[in-house]
Amino acid sequence: MTKNKSHIVLKTQDLTIGYSFKKEKSIIASNINIELHKGELVGLIGANGIGKSTLLRTLTNVQQKLSGGITINNTTLENYSNINLAKVLSLVLTESLGSKNLTVFELVALGRQPYTNWVGNLNEADYQIINQCLLQTNIEDLKHKKCYELSDGQLQKVMIARALAQDTDLIILDEPTTHLDMYHKAYILKLLQKLAKDTNKTILFSSHEIDLAIQLCDTLIVMTKDSVITDQPCNLIEKGIFNDLFPKDLIIFDNKTGSFRVKK
C-alpha cells in the first residue's frame, strides 16, 4: 500500500513538547515524528503522566511547542488563523459543557459556527450536514432532547456529532471513553472506526483502553518514557513495545491475546 504525500493530514517533525517557564524549559517528550493519513483511526496510548495530553494540547495549538514542526494538510500550524484552523481541526475535550440547556440539535449545530454568518444563521446545506451527522452517530431520535437529560454515553456521541458537523479533515478526541461502561467504551471506539472509514476523516484519540485500541485502530502512537513510536498495532506487538509500557511489577502484556494480565 503506497500513500502519496498529499494524503498526509497531520505530520510532526522532530517535535519537542513540554512547558517553558520564563527561560527554563521542562521537556516532556522529544523527537516526535508522526504521520497520520487520511481516513485513519489513530489511538494515542501511554501511561498516566507520560505526556499524552500535552502532545494533544500541542497538536491542537492550545499549548506552544518547544521545538520542531507541526503541519496540518501541508501547512504549518502557526500559519493557521483561528477560523481557518477550525475548518481543518475539530476537538472533543474532556471538559464539561458550559451549558447543558442546549438541545442536541442546537449543540451539533454549533459545529457549523466556522461557516455561518455573523449572527450564526444556518442555511439549507448546514441543516443537511447536521442531520447527516446525527444519522451517522445514531442520535437522530435524541435530536430534541436537552443535554442535561442525556447519559454520559449519549452525550459523548453528541459531542462526536458536533465535531463531525464542523466538517474537518482531522478530529482529535481527548480520552473519549472515560466515564463510560465497558459496552459504551467499545461502542464509541467502534463508532469512531466506522466514521473514519465512511467519512475518510482522520481521527486521533487518546485512550487507556489499550486492548480495544489494538483491535480497532489502524495506527497506534505509543508514548513511553524514552520514545514515541508510531506503527500498526500488529507490528507494535511483534516488536514487544507494549511490554515496556508500564512497570513490570504488576501487569504483563500477553502477545497472544493482545491484552494485559495481572501477574499472579
Add this chain to the structure above:
Amino acid sequence: MPDTKTYKLPFIVLTLVLLLCFCANISLGSVFIPFQDVFNGLIGNPTENESWQHIIHEYRLPKAFTAMIVGSGLGVSGLLMQTLFRNPLAGPFVLGITSGSSLGVALVIMGASLFGGAFAGIFVSKWSIVIAASLGSFIVLLFVLIISNKIRDTMAILIIGLMFASITSATVNVLSYFSSAEELKQYIFWGLGSIGNLRWDELFIFFIIYALGIIISLTSIKALNTLLLGENYAKSLGLNLKKSRLLIIIATSLLAGTITAFAGPIVFIGLAIPHMTRQVFNTSNHKILLPAVFLFGAIVMLICDSIAQLPSSDLTLPINAITSLIGAPVIIWLLVRKRKMVF
C-alpha cells in the same frame, strides 16, 4: 417538530404586553388623567386640561422611555455577564462598574466639603453627577480592560471586578465617615435610583450610548452562543476569545455605565431579568434570549415604575426598592414552580 423553535407566539405576546404596559405607565401617575386624554395628548390633539399635555409630554413620556431603556439595557448586560462568566449570580455590576460610578458620585457630593476649592464650584448639579458617575465607571472599566487583556482566565476577571468593587466601596465609606448628614442623605438618595427626572435632551444622549451598547451586544450573539460550549471549545470553533470578550465587556460597560450615570445604581433587574426570561423561554440560544430579555426588561421596569408612582397619590417610592420588592418574589415563585433552574 421543527429543528429550532422560533418562539413566534411568545414574542408577539410580549410585544403586546410591552405596548400595554407602556400605555398603562403613561396613564398612571399622581395626577389622574382620563385615558382618552392620555391618548389625545400622545398623538398631539388638545387635551381637556392644558397642563395634562405638559405632564404627558415633558414628564411621563420621557420617564416611560427611560424605564424601558433602563430595564432592557440592564437585562441585556446581565445576560452578557452571565454567559461570559458562566455564572448565574453574575449581573451587570460584577465588573465593578457601579462601584466606580458610586465613587465618582460620592467624590462629587461628599468630597466637595472635604477637598473644598476645586470641587466647590460644581457642587452637585445634575450634570456633574452624571459626569462623575460616567468618569468613575469609565476608570474602573479601563482598569478591568487592561487587566483582562493580560489575563487568560475569565474567572480571574470576575474576582478582579469584585476586588475593585471593594476598593471603591471602602473609599466611599471613608468619605461618608467624614461628611455631613446633609451630604450623606444626598448620596443615599442617588443610590436609591431615579428614572423620573430626565429631560428630552438628556434622554437623547442617554439613548445614543445605550443604542451603541445594544448594537455591540447584537453583534456578539454568535460569540455568546459559542461560549455556551466553554472557552476551549469556543476557541476550537475559531472564536477569537480575547476580541469577543472585550466586545462583551465594552457592551456591558456602555449599558450599565450610562444607566447608572443617568438613573442611579438600579439593582436586581440585571441579575433577575435573564433568569425570568430563561424560565419562560427555556432556551440558551441567544438569538432568542437576547430579544426576549430586552422585552422582559422593558416590561418589568415599566411595571415597577408604575407601582413606584403610587397612582393617585402624591408620594413616589424609590425605584430601587420596588424592583427588588416586586422582582424577587416573582423569581422565587418561578423557581419553585419549575423546581429547576435553567441556566
